[in-house]
Amino acid sequence: MLRLLKPSKRVGLPPGTLVPSREVAAEEITITVIDYDEGHVQEKQVQTVEECFPFRDQPTVTWINVNGIHDVDIMEKLGGHFGLHSLVLEDIMHIGQRPKVEEFENYLFIIIRMLRFDEENDQVIAEQVSLVLGEGFVISFQEREGDVFEPVRQRIREAKGRIRSKGSDHLAYALMDTIVDNYFIILEKLGQRIEEIEETLVGDPTPESLQVIHGLRTEMVFLRQSVWPLREVISSLERGESTLVHQTTQVFLRDLYDHTIQVIETTESFREMIAAMRDTYLSSISNRMNEVMKVLTIIATIFIPLTFIAGIYGMNFSYMPELHWRWGYFLALSAMAVVAAVMRFYFRRKKWL
Amino acid sequence: MLRLLKPSKRVGLPPGTLVPSREVAAEEITITVIDYDEGHVQEKQVQTVEECFPFRDQPTVTWINVNGIHDVDIMEKLGGHFGLHSLVLEDIMHIGQRPKVEEFENYLFIIIRMLRFDEENDQVIAEQVSLVLGEGFVISFQEREGDVFEPVRQRIREAKGRIRSKGSDHLAYALMDTIVDNYFIILEKLGQRIEEIEETLVGDPTPESLQVIHGLRTEMVFLRQSVWPLREVISSLERGESTLVHQTTQVFLRDLYDHTIQVIETTESFREMIAAMRDTYLSSISNRMNEVMKVLTIIATIFIPLTFIAGIYGMNFSYMPELHWRWGYFLALSAMAVVAAVMRFYFRRKKWL
Amino acid sequence: MLRLLKPSKRVGLPPGTLVPSREVAAEEITITVIDYDEGHVQEKQVQTVEECFPFRDQPTVTWINVNGIHDVDIMEKLGGHFGLHSLVLEDIMHIGQRPKVEEFENYLFIIIRMLRFDEENDQVIAEQVSLVLGEGFVISFQEREGDVFEPVRQRIREAKGRIRSKGSDHLAYALMDTIVDNYFIILEKLGQRIEEIEETLVGDPTPESLQVIHGLRTEMVFLRQSVWPLREVISSLERGESTLVHQTTQVFLRDLYDHTIQVIETTESFREMIAAMRDTYLSSISNRMNEVMKVLTIIATIFIPLTFIAGIYGMNFSYMPELHWRWGYFLALSAMAVVAAVMRFYFRRKKWL
Amino acid sequence: MLRLLKPSKRVGLPPGTLVPSREVAAEEITITVIDYDEGHVQEKQVQTVEECFPFRDQPTVTWINVNGIHDVDIMEKLGGHFGLHSLVLEDIMHIGQRPKVEEFENYLFIIIRMLRFDEENDQVIAEQVSLVLGEGFVISFQEREGDVFEPVRQRIREAKGRIRSKGSDHLAYALMDTIVDNYFIILEKLGQRIEEIEETLVGDPTPESLQVIHGLRTEMVFLRQSVWPLREVISSLERGESTLVHQTTQVFLRDLYDHTIQVIETTESFREMIAAMRDTYLSSISNRMNEVMKVLTIIATIFIPLTFIAGIYGMNFSYMPELHWRWGYFLALSAMAVVAAVMRFYFRRKKWL
């Protein structure tokens, strides 16, 4: 699940060379344009990348969404038209970047990790989303089809909320906000799983529980890596260093910043809870072990002396007076009973029984 | 007990949309107004939200307390009249926010977590309290009926202390101070519980003790999450960046800040003590285990050789001279006694007995 | 021993209300005045608080020491005459504050924790000392009789060192310096105890050792809480932000600051050493356990096969040829000896013996 | 593998004395010059160090690469001609320095650790690379033959990318970028090894696995030491404090900085994963132990009572009625079967079977 490494294939190539990431090269590329202002909306899936160039010069807000990032040709055309630095294009195409924001002369370049929960396969899908925020346009690059942006599109189409009356910076904010909102869903799923395991731990801990705990731990590492840098990203946007982010958007970014902090804190709490679960697991395993040992000790210490007594009267000495007593056998049995009773009393006092 | 997550229902809605939090939507809303200056006090439970609007324009200090935050309509009316930002209203209605202070043009928005100890059910009740501090008014929003503010109301009614002669900033301070004072009660209860468990740990540690310890550990995580951000909140208020907070109130906020630090430090100490208790528990469990093992070893190692001797003379060889000795049996018993004595001496020297 | 909590009795009262702390309310209050300059010294135990007021207006340095802080009346008179803020008086009377320095217009308010070793009862006594440093006077408040200031008094009486020729800031420094010097004594005692336990750990670790170690650990938590904030206190005094602290005193405060850092570092070293001791204890316990297990294993694995051989020839089959051999018995014994020798050799090779 | 220590041989010599590091003194020194601008490239292996001096005064970019750093004579000549400080020369010759950048009047001095994976021997080779970046020239010093710079050379020769049209600062960047790119390869190899071990851990953990884990842990310490200071190095270059680094290069350095952060984060993730693996190993070992103990306990507790019953009827008392019952033997066997069944039921209920 972890994709922490930058693909090594690039090594040795001049920086800024566009080489598609291997893993994402398969799917087809689709480009969608949504162009809107307070009065109108236009939504269109373009066939060639050139079709979306004219939207740029209109005073409306244009959102170009690119699904699939492996086509060097399309990238270069887009990059050329919108004046993107070659390193920006390289970062877009090489997934596994850490979230960051970079300011260029005419645009802001934002990388963010989109996590969404795939209900069907019960797994988290992580994707790198790159946003280019310019005056009047936002370009978003995704690794493949399928995203969490549908509610934003819906809001634009239906003119819900204030999004239609705001600029491209608000659109970029809305996209990031939706991504962060989805983190809460992931956290909720994780929280449910943590609760489930906690219950099995109390009832019947198995080595499998530990593996699940270790799995959760690794996922927390991944989640942390996605969220921590996001904090800096949003904080630096909020501080309003760029003229592309207007003051009215800053109060929204502050709100988004709070949500990010909340995600981070929840992640940290989960980490602590997972650590606590591990401790609980190990303690309950060791409690079981103790119980097993106690049973062994009790059985062994009760029967070993009894067996010894039986052994004595199993000896074949010619002269053993007890053997010939009338009640010798029953005396021996009684002696055994007494020994067993004493042992039992001793264990009771020691609170082992 | 932990409510760390922002409700996910909101996901996809435009930011600033007012949707009541599910959990709090049940109870009825009550609004109380206390209006006072040095000369007079007026206390009144209003039926409609509009009733409290006129108080705003009077030079007196007005405290509007809203119990219940799920009525979108009331929220919008209040927000409209007092000029609250839609994101503020959203934060008020979505409980589970982290404590924070935000400065707006005409008011300060403060979120704080109110913890109170419910003696009846022996549990801690956590509630989000949102304060809006404006010139001449404070609006406080609570999730439900029941709070820790009664002493403040009493002081206003009876004109005790300096509260009646001070402005709305002092009222906000007084509310926060009461909340922080209640943290000390919670800490005292927790301290008592820690002491109780410590005693059982010395006497008779059970797996249940460990569960209580883990429970305390989780509560500490929750408490920490409530208190840590509070520090920043009060510190930023104290630094006097807002004109709404007068200089005479700042010395009180500094005092409140000290109390917050004290709460934090006590929390940290408790964490260390809980960790130490865990260690004590595990050590005493392992001590017990050792004792059990020692008993097993002693019994087994004493009787195993004896049983072996008995076994030898239980063999049925035709020619075993000892069997026919006059004192053979008693010699065998004596040999066993000697072996047992040697073993005992050995264990004594090893300090196992 | 830990007094971490602010008494909860105050909850609900307006801030600045003077309520004596319960625990300290018993003893009688004594007030002593020492008034000096380069030429003269006057020492006097006053009956009423008013007696010490005239000293204030003289150009000499006046040290008013108040033992016992539970008399609201005396506090209010002193506070009134010297212009102390009601929150300052509250802090003085509510022990368990964390060390801090606060600057007011005409005076500095310092809270510090005085630790002294009570040789008789072999325990550490912790007391809150509050200092009010004004132009020409120092007021010190202690919880009860008995302090570490005797050497300072002696120096004033005998005009030793430079104290008589310096102002009230130097007196405050001298008091704090004496308190910090006493921390070193406490540390030395703790160091001795750590060494003692270390020795018992090597020789004969008992579960009691672990309890002592846990006790030390808790004391370190307490000590840390007393010393860490002190660092900020002295550092902020040294930075000379107040006009009440003259430049000549700052070099002494820098020295005191170094001592505080040394106390902190020693505390941290002790923490590490205590952690190491805990590890040593647990390892030596587990070593013992191993030894016990080894003895059990050796005895059991040697005798179990032997007993099995004896068991075989104890069977009552009609046709068992060995039983009727002339040397059958001795062959069986020899077989047992051989098995035992092989086992012994095996254990030797495994280095278990 | 770790070479953490500065060679102690130097101790006592005046700082700046040139003494070759012992370990690297064996190989022969080779000096290569690559001189290029947009129009031409010249590559040449020089015989004497003086041959590369004339390149300095040309307006082209000159890259002097020195393999082997043990010849004091060559160092002094180079240092003399290019005006290098004696401490710089000392740092170049004493390998084991930590990565750093130092600004001098006419040049920047950069130390960086080059890691490359030797496929043949399946090991990581670490080498100290020192770069001197001046106006129009870069001098690189390596410990021995063999480096990761071949792709850069190729790019210069074939005029790929923008390297030929840029200054010496871009060359220095390109060299550092290639080094950092190779860190990713090392990380990938480590990642593969971690995955391999993780698989063996689930299947069949052996004490050897633990040794491999400990080995990885030590390598992480080494890697961390190489990469952490690099962050400061590149960050300080990027901040553009030196006039030698042009603004166009800064955006590339920012990219390089991001890569360095990524290397650091991956290293930290690996550390956490290695720690998790250690936990998994210890848990699975302890699980095995539990299983072993359970088998012992089950076998022992089932057979000990049975053997006791057999022992009873092996006694030789004259009067033991059961012995003469017709079905005595079979009753005894049945009793044993019942005991065994009860035990088995008990273990089932306890979930031990």
Add this chain to the structure above:
Amino acid sequence: MLRLLKPSKRVGLPPGTLVPSREVAAEEITITVIDYDEGHVQEKQVQTVEECFPFRDQPTVTWINVNGIHDVDIMEKLGGHFGLHSLVLEDIMHIGQRPKVEEFENYLFIIIRMLRFDEENDQVIAEQVSLVLGEGFVISFQEREGDVFEPVRQRIREAKGRIRSKGSDHLAYALMDTIVDNYFIILEKLGQRIEEIEETLVGDPTPESLQVIHGLRTEMVFLRQSVWPLREVISSLERGESTLVHQTTQVFLRDLYDHTIQVIETTESFREMIAAMRDTYLSSISNRMNEVMKVLTIIATIFIPLTFIAGIYGMNFSYMPELHWRWGYFLALSAMAVVAAVMRFYFRRKKWL
């Protein structure tokens, strides 16, 4: 070995009182003067402290080295002539100070910890060295005879390096540099010891190994305490805040700073390696334990059922058909062999054999 505590004897004395540290009071004091400039050197052991006063007024650099710091009289004379603050003298005489630098009007006061390895007794000797750096002179105070400065003296005598042509600040640097160089020797020795123990750990871990590891851990604590504050000392000197440190010396201090960082990083690596060794030790002990347990279990579980079978046929029932079968005995033996074989197969499959 640890001398962390400030001697408590001083408590109660006015600050700045000169009382010799108890431990160092025994040896005789020797004072040596080395006076030099580019042209000449004069070295002389003075009898009285007054003899070294005239050197001060000459334009040459004067290095006064004082071995032994317990003579209050000499201290006061030196302090008087060179204008040293009484607190400086106190710090010089009270060993166990933490490394620091303090700036006074005419001089810098530096405390540093000199560690040197005593080859004869195979131990580290720690000594406090105090340096007073003034215009044209350096006074160094050592606790006793024997130091690491011989190479510096040699360099001055033989005019090696640049030391003779530089000022007193360079001399102070040279002394500190030599001290830090000796840290590397200590680290190398520690590194060797760590390697040695690592080897014994793989081969044959004994409880003694653990004690050595704990010893190393304590030494690391001590080393850390010596080195960490040194970093600030040199960093603050390097930042060139004092006019006594010339710019040409700053580049050397930067180099020294790098060495200090390297010492710190090596110390941290050692700490990690020691922690790893402890883990390895505990794991290998627990591996042994497992092995022991496995042997016990195998022996016990194989023989317990066999002994049970033997026990059955040792019973004395009148009617036991098997006993009278012709091949009964051999059938019983065969049954035992089968049971043993099955057990063996089971253990093989479980990979316990």
